[in-house]
Amino acid sequence: MDIARFFLLLATMLVTAKVLGEAAERIGQPAVLGELVAGVLLGGSVLGVVPATGPTAQLVHVFAELGVLLLLFEIGLETDLKEMFRAGPASLAVATVGVVLPFALGYVYWALLPHPAVPTADLATAGIFIGATLTATSVGITARVLSDLGRMSTPEARIIIGAAVIDDVLGLVILSVVSGLAAGAAVTVLGIVRTFAVAVGFLVAAVLIGRFVMPRLFDIIVRMRTRNVLIVFSVAFALGLASLASLAGSALIIGAFAAGIILSGTNQFDTIEQEVRPVGSIVAPIFFVSVGASVNLGLLNPATAESRATLGVAGALIVIAILGKLAAGWGAPWARFRRLIVGVGMVPRGEVGLIFADIGRRSGVLPDQVFGAVLLMVMVTTFVVPPALKTLFSRVDTGE
């Protein structure tokens, strides 16, 4: 692996992301849309600058994970725990509807309806996989759009972020189920409950203990004589808690989010937020460009019968993906917020859906065409949301 070439690739990704992000803003769209398009341009479909496999791809993946980790850490820092608790029941209801409905629709669509163009070995198992890919919201994309639009402190944003984090916890449970199915193992209720308990338990325990311990620890750290202690300890804490979350069976980004919530309770959180921003701004674009680079434009070519079948399945999945999450906006009828905005905010599917689809393809449960359709579904749900949210918030401002 050539370090000089890798650094040149990082520089290229950063410059392209910022230039197209600026272009997106100039035509009235969120910058993240430009960063995603930058990824499509640099990815295998067009220029092939960002490799999809090999050692360099793995390195890019590490930096992308670091990017989404620091992004969730920043979101955690900006989160007001009390308001999050107040939004909690609504977030939980939105998340539950937004997981159950797309899952059920996806299962019914595949397992119970006929698909003459796509032969499938085990319709019921494939149906569960397809349902699973439709569940998890990509909190990274939505949070970035909300942040680009300066709407992170709206009630809608709080409900969306809360629901997206709950989605990730539910996603872990679903992941354990589909991994078990793919491995041919019997999936027990006890196993599902255990996965759920670990994911929720880690988050709750970390925040409870952390909110008590860390403010005291940071009051000591801030008295240290060495320079840059605050930023280094903060990032180390985010990295450490994210790793522990992952090793305990939860997810990296949940640990990073918890780390942010915990440090938002320190007396130094203003300085921390200010110094984390430049660090995050260097790695976060790598995540969005990577997401864009994984897009395969070749799937959109309707020349062959096979890709027409893929496009047909993708169309159905996209409808389910969008309607299922839009409906989630109406999942908490007692709470007061703009339901359409919350519904749209939950639409983007990200890497979690792709992970499910990939497990399904590798274990032979999902045919290649279905995998391609899932990819298309992730692409479309990711790309339609930034302009849609922008338009919806503009309407709020003009009082429509």
Added chain:
Amino acid sequence: MDIARFFLLLATMLVTAKVLGEAAERIGQPAVLGELVAGVLLGGSVLGVVPATGPTAQLVHVFAELGVLLLLFEIGLETDLKEMFRAGPASLAVATVGVVLPFALGYVYWALLPHPAVPTADLATAGIFIGATLTATSVGITARVLSDLGRMSTPEARIIIGAAVIDDVLGLVILSVVSGLAAGAAVTVLGIVRTFAVAVGFLVAAVLIGRFVMPRLFDIIVRMRTRNVLIVFSVAFALGLASLASLAGSALIIGAFAAGIILSGTNQFDTIEQEVRPVGSIVAPIFFVSVGASVNLGLLNPATAESRATLGVAGALIVIAILGKLAAGWGAPWARFRRLIVGVGMVPRGEVGLIFADIGRRSGVLPDQVFGAVLLMVMVTTFVVPPALKTLFSRVDTGE
């Protein structure tokens, strides 16, 4: 490769570096000494937390390179080009003496004196390799010590940094010679001149063109609407120029240093410096901990005849390494500066010396014991300088 475990390793390296850096400051030493000790503790000699080989080691290496790259970028940003030019002739003289003298002494010591305990195939070639390992100053270590002590703006610091950068250019020329020797190729004067011209030419051309183009470009960039453009474009420029330097046959850190010098001429350089600091503070400790982790304490065990021979050779190399660079402090008799401080500042040898030694070992020119001795020489020269510079600067303050 497990990303969660890698992030946990990064967190461990960062926390250990800062805690031992603080301990070093509390006992009156520069923080970087503590970070190096943190590396020794985490490295293979003691705890074995930082691996020496394998995919995780390569990842750590990428982050360490990023750390030293951003460090040199920051040093470049703080460099006043006019004062650097004024110090130029003195730096050149110091660098030349500090390269020629240790090289000549190292060659004479190995090629012309008897070494009954260490059989060597080709004494003359081995002598050239040993001389080469004694030449290059580790600008990263010295700059960090000067910065820890708050002495970056002294005349001595300017001469040291300038000379250390020239050392790296000369080191590239020597590298091309020793690589040629190791491959058994004929080393031509034309080849040496070409390597030298590329290394110097890149630096001069980049700074000349960059100082004209970049201030104008950054005046445009700063008017962009997307957030964080300044820090992202600055870091991308540093990464890009470092890569281009390396691909053009110069070195990563020379390109990064040039990028810093170029951006120090922009109207936004205050903001750039302020935002680069948190980014650098996260990756630079990874470099210093890595350097510490490469230390093999087993070499210090005098139980076997073989390691006694290694210790003997190491003792001679350490004397040559220190005396040769101390003498360099007197290399510019016309200029006014504290010669002992400059001499001591040039003493640390870093990764460049190790690269030479590694090429020599792998091609069979250097016996294993000599490689061990070079490792010891690098360790000792790196660890003695921080306390020595601290003491010398304190004496200046008290007027001794």
